[in-house]
Amino acid sequence: MFTPEPMSKVIIVAQKDRMAGIIEEVYRKHIFHIESFVEEEEDVTEGCKIGMPLPSANQASKDLLKLRSMINAFSIPKEGTEVEAKEAPARLRQLIEGELPALEKEVEGLLSEKTRLETRKKELEQKAENLKPFADVPFDLTLLRGFETMAVFSGFYRKLVVLNVPHEAYYSPKKGEQFLILVVPKEFRQDAERALLDAEFRPVPIPEAKGLPGEEIESSKKAVAEIAVQEEEIGKKLEDLKKKHTGFLLACNELLTSEVERAEAPLRFATTDQAFIAEGWIPRSKVPEFKEAVESASEGKAFVADLPVDPEHDKVPVEYDNLDFAKPSQMLMDLYSRPKYTEIDPTFMISIVFPIFFGIILGDVAYGAMLLALCLILGRMLKGDEPKMLLTTLRNASISSIVFGLLYSEFLGFALPWPPILFSRHLNIGAHAVGHGPAIPELMMMAIWIGIAHITLGRALGMINHARQDHGSHRTKAVMANLGWILLMWGILAMIWSAFPLPLMPDFSKLPVVVLGVNAATLAGAIMVLLGIIFIVRDAPLELVELPSIISHTLSYARMVAVGLSSVAIAMVINFIAIGMLIEPQLENLTVLGVVFIVGGVFVFLVGHVLNMVLGLLGGALHSIRLNYVEFFTKFYKGGGIKYNPFGMKKRFTED
Amino acid sequence: MADVATAVVAGEMTVEMVQASQIGMKAMAAAIAVGSTGIASGIAETAIGSAAVGATAENKDVFGLVLLLTVIPETIVIFGLVVALLLLF
Numbered sequence: 001m002f003t004p005e006p007m008s009k010v011i012i013v014a015q016k017d018r019m020a021g022i023i024e025e026v027y028r029k030h031i032f033h034i035e036s037f038v039e040e041e042e043d044v045t046e047g048c049k050i051g052m053p054l055p056s057a058n059q060a061s062k063d064l065l066k067l068r069s070m071i072n073a074f075s076i077p078k079e080g081t082e083v084e085a086k087e088a089p090a091r092l093r094q095l096i097e098g099e100l101p102a103l104e105k106e107v108e109g110l111l112s113e114k115t116r117l118e119t120r121k122k123e124l125e126q127k128a129e130n131l132k133p134f135a136d137v138p139f140d141l142t143l144l145r146g147f148e149t150m151a152v153f154s155g156f157y158r159k160l161v162v163l164n165v166p167h168e169a170y171y172s173p174k175k176g177e178q179f180l181i182l183v184v185p186k187e188f189r190q191d192a193e194r195a196l197l198d199a200e201f202r203p204v205p206i207p208e209a210k211g212l213p214g215e216e217i218e219s220s221k222k223a224v225a226e227i228a229v230q231e232e233e234i235g236k237k238l239e240d241l242k243k244k245h246t247g248f249l250l251a252c253n254e255l256l257t258s259e260v261e262r263a264e265a266p267l268r269f270a271t272t273d274q275a276f277i278a279e280g281w282i283p284r285s286k287v288p289e290f291k292e293a294v295e296s297a298s299e300g301k302a303f304v305a306d307l308p309v310d311p312e313h314d315k316v317p318v319e320y321d322n323l324d325f326a327k328p329s330q331m332l333m334d335l336y337s338r339p340k341y342t343e344i345d346p347t348f349m350i351s352i353v354f355p356i357f358f359g360i361i362l363g364d365v366a367y368g369a370m371l372l373a374l375c376l377i378l379g380r381m382l383k384g385d386e387p388k389m390l391l392t393t394l395r396n397a398s399i400s401s402i403v404f405g406l407l408y409s410e411f412l413g414f415a416l417p418w419p420p421i422l423f424s425r426h427l428n429i430g431a432h433a434v435g436h437g438p439a440i441p442e443l444m445m446m447a448i449w450i451g452i453a454h455i456t457l458g459r460a461l462g463m464i465n466h467a468r469q470d471h472g473s474h475r476t477k478a479v480m481a482n483l484g485w486i487l488l489m490w491g492i493l494a495m496i497w498s499a500f501p502l503p504l505m506p507d508f509s510k511l512p513v514v515v516l517g518v519n520a521a522t523l524a525g526a527i528m529v530l531l532g533i534i535f536i537v538r539d540a541p542l543e544l545v546e547l548p549s550i551i552s553h554t555l556s557y558a559r560m561v562a563v564g565l566s567s568v569a570i571a572m573v574i575n576f577i578a579i580g581m582l583i584e585p586q587l588e589n590l591t592v593l594g595v596v597f598i599v600g601g602v603f604v605f606l607v608g609h610v611l612n613m614v615l616g617l618l619g620g621a622l623h624s625i626r627l628n629y630v631e632f633f634t635k636f637y638k639g640g641g642i643k644y645n646p647f648g649m650k651k652r653f654t655e656d
Numbered sequence: 657m658a659d660v661a662t663a664v665v666a667g668e669m670t671v672e673m674v675q676a677s678q679i680g681m682k683a684m685a686a687a688i689a690v691g692s693t694g695i696a697s698g699i700a701e702t703a704i705g706s707a708a709v710g711a712t713a714e715n716k717d718v719f720g721l722v723l724l725l726t727v728i729p730e731t732i733v734i735f736g737l738v739v740a741l742l743l744l745f
Contacts, residue, residue: 336720440745444738552731555738562737629720630727639720 002344004641005321006284009309012294013277014302020054023265025297026278027258029290030648033281033317037270051266051276060263063096064256070107071249074242086655087251096252103245107238114234121227128220133179133204134213136172141213144181144206151189153182158200165191251653258649265647281317281644282306312469316341318641326351328392336629337639342469344461346637350628351396353454357624358397360447361564362616363404363425364571366412370613371398397621412609413571422446425565429572438568443561445504451557451631452489455550458635459486465636477539484535485635489550491528498522553631563623567616574608577601686740693736700729 010032014022026032037050133156134141144152157178161169165188172179180201184192209216270277282290291304309316318338320330322345329351339345362368375395379388407422409415415426423439423446459482466478498508498521508521515523536543582601586594633639708722 336723337717440741444741552734556731556734558738558741559734562741626723626727630724633720634724 001321001323001326001348002346003321004339004341004343004345005319005644007281007309007316007319007341007644008284008287009279009307009314009316010282010287010290010304011277011279011307012302012304013275014298015275016271018298018301019051019266019269019276021297022278022294022302023054023262025293027262027265027648029293030646030650031282031286031290032278032647033644034265034268034647035279035281035315036268037277037279048270048272048277051269051271053266054263057260057263060256060259063100064253064260066104067100067249067252067256070104071253073107073111074238074246074249076242076246076249085247086651086653087248087255088655089255092251092255092654095248096256099248100252103241107241110234110238110241114231114238117227117231117234121224121231124220124224124227127207127209128217128224130205130207131209131213131217131220133172133177134207135217136174137170137181137213140211141206141209141216144183147183149186150183151186151192152206153180153184153192153196153201153203154206155180155196155201155203157196157202159198161195161199161201163192163195167192247653254649254651254653258651258654261647261649280647283319311342315642317644319644320345320347322347322351328389328396329354331386331389332393332625332628334643336633336637338641338643339637339639340641343638343641344465344468344636346461346633349457349632351393353628353632354393354624355396355400357560357627358620359400359402359404360450360560361623362401362567362620363408363422363564364410364412364567364616365402365405365416366609367613367616368398368401368403368405371401371617394617394621397624401620410568410571413568413575425568427565427569427572429569429576438565440561440565441503443565444558445502447557447560448554449504450560451554452493454557454627454632455489455553455635456486458632459483459489462636465638480535481539481543482635484532484539485550486532487528487535488532488547489554491525491530491532492550494521494525494528498525556631557627559623559627563619567612567619570612570615571609574605574612578605578608682743686743689736689740689743690733691736693733697729697733700732701726704729 012022012026037048039048039050134154144154157180161180161182163169163182163184165184167182167184167188169183170181182192182196207213265278266276268278270279287306294302294304318341320327320333322330326348329347332350332354333339333345333347359368372395375391375398379391379395382388382391404422405411406416407420408425409418409420410425420426420439423442424436425438425443426435428435428437462482462485463479466475466482470478494508496502497506498511498519501507501509508519511519511521514520518526533544533547536547578601582604583598586597586601704722704726708726711722712719
């Protein structure tokens with residue numbers, strides 16, 4: 001529960017002609033984490049070479065490439081597709097040879113037709129766009145081209161064009177559109193250009209088109225519309241094909257992917273001319289079963305043995321070994337970093353502490369219930385492991401939120417019919433607010449106590465981790481340093497307790513004076529602090545600069561109160577605005593305008609609380625996970641373990 | 657304070673008014689404590705945060721580490737909060 005799954009290092013040695021059969025069996029078992037062979041290594045496998053892929057790899061890769069391009073063309077999502085019926089591999093293989101090429105040809109044809117139409121459509125649209133300024137020109141555009149003695153200008157002008165040379169001009173009849181076509185004899189070209197420059201003329205090239213521009217535009221538009229219809233037809237055909245073949249394509253993808261994976265496995269094996277060696281990791285409990293399976297698959301011609309494990313130098317892959325309850329929290333661990341094989345795995349602690357912290361922050365029956373409902377609904381809708389794990393974690397957190405809501409006596413910022421069992425977080429907001437107000441000092445002290453306990457646990461785990469991982473004098477020093485941190489923290493606490501009486505904390509200030517005006521608790525605290533610092537310095541003198549962190553880390557747990565209070569305050573303000581300011585005054589003396597106000601009040605109430613719930617979810621989740629990552633993990637946890645990734649595949653679309 | 661004392665003696669301010677203004681001052685001080693430390697944390701976290709997002713985009717494995725680095729300046733606002741709560745309660 002607190003350590004990763006024990007692993008065994010397994011080696012398989014057999015003749016090369018047995019390789020395909022053994023790979024098949026290992027793939028089917030889906031428990032063997034292959035350790036890739038590296039040629040430079042000088043160990044027992046010296047002189048071996050990296051293996052060559054099986055002969056089937058080439059064809060399977062090619063098929064897979066084509067298949068994937070088709071899956072992309074259909075934009076079939078990899079995840080979340082429902083499985084109707086599993087296909088038998090033999091039948092599928094037949095289909096891959098028979099039907100797949102035909103389907104591929106059809107899709108390719110449709111796609112190229114689609115591209116052609118798209119290009120044509122763009123051309124026509126561009127043409128219409130070019131013709132647009134000439135839309136109202138009542139003559140053939142060919143009349144504007146090919147002159148030897150005339151210069152033609154067309155374009156937009158800003159100011160009035162004043163021209164003192166012989167010319168003919170066409171002005172656009174439309175109001176507001178200052179478009180002009182100007183024809184002048186070539187010898188006056190420069191005069192015309194100057195005049196046009198003065199008029200801030202912006203030329204537009206004369207499009208290469210025949211006939212009346214207006215008609216041309218119309219016909220282009222018609223053609224575009226026709227193309228759009230054709231495109232729609234192709235899209236429909238593609239959609240039909242997609243609907244019909246999605247399951248088949250995904251099944252083919254799975255089959256071919258697994259084939260390629262198997263065919264390429266020898267690239268990770270060490271081989272000689274006649275034999276191959278595969279090294280890898282298997283959960284210890286499954287070794288006998290695996291041995292038996294491989295031996296029977298090779299008719300007793302394979303040598304399978306487990307080798308001694310050296311956890312410090314071997315790259316042991318890490319697989320979690322948790323209770324079902326704690327499993328969803330593995331997601332939170334992977335987000336940070338997977339534990340190393342030799343390390344304590346804190347998943348179980350996170351799975352308990354995270355919901356509690358969340359509940360302390362967002363302790364509200366209504367918000368908790370809404371989140372719970374949301375998790376349950378989304379859990380029905382979403383597929384896939386990771387979202388499920390996240391939702392289960394959130395579900396636990398929202399249950400804890402309901403429990404703490406009952407303890408805090410909170411429901412959407414209102415009080416439940418009983419006084420707070422824990423401490424009150426009810427603020428005095430609004431004109432008629434009466435009551436005691438929040439019990440801030442007690443809440444703070446509660447948070448600090450949780451912090452003290454959490455940090456002490458972290459340091460204790462640090463002692464265990466160092467004792468498990470280190471050797472020699474460093475081991476003792478590292479363990480003592482962690483003890484030193486615990487002593488330091490409790491020493492400081494003892495000194496604070498003997499100086500000030502604090503709520504919810506032991507009061508040592510009344511103890512009799514022992515020596516030099518200080519009492520026993522102060523003295524004990526000072527000795528603990530001194531011892532702690534000595535232990536810490538013995539391990540790493542630089543850690544001295546980290547000493548203040550002991551205060552900041554403990555106080556950091558006050559965020560649970562602060563974030564929680566802010567969410568209560570927002571809820572109460574929403575209630576006050578919606579009910580106290582908008583709804584209640586209108587209800588006393590109902591008018592037509594009053595109904596509008598009441599509707600407004602209900603709107604504020606709903607939107608406000610949804611917003612506050614989202615904020616509370618974000619704040620609650622982020623801050624509780626942060627307290628685990630930053631304040632807890634830094635005390636003992638390194639992470640950086642390799643993920644256990646067994647060779648094989650979870651079949652979703654095909655039969656074994 | 658001398659001004660307040662003379663004002664009370666002169667009858668311009670009542671004791672209640674003085675108490676009320678003291679409460680107001682306390683609230684103001686608490687607001688400054690939380691507000692200014694909040695701004696300070698924010699400024700400190702902007703640079704770290706953007707670098708952290710960039711690093712995570714390149715390599716997802718560093719998420720845990722960069723999260724630690726990003727939240728280091730949060731200590732400032734926590735201290736501000738503690739000061740404010742001590743002032744108010």
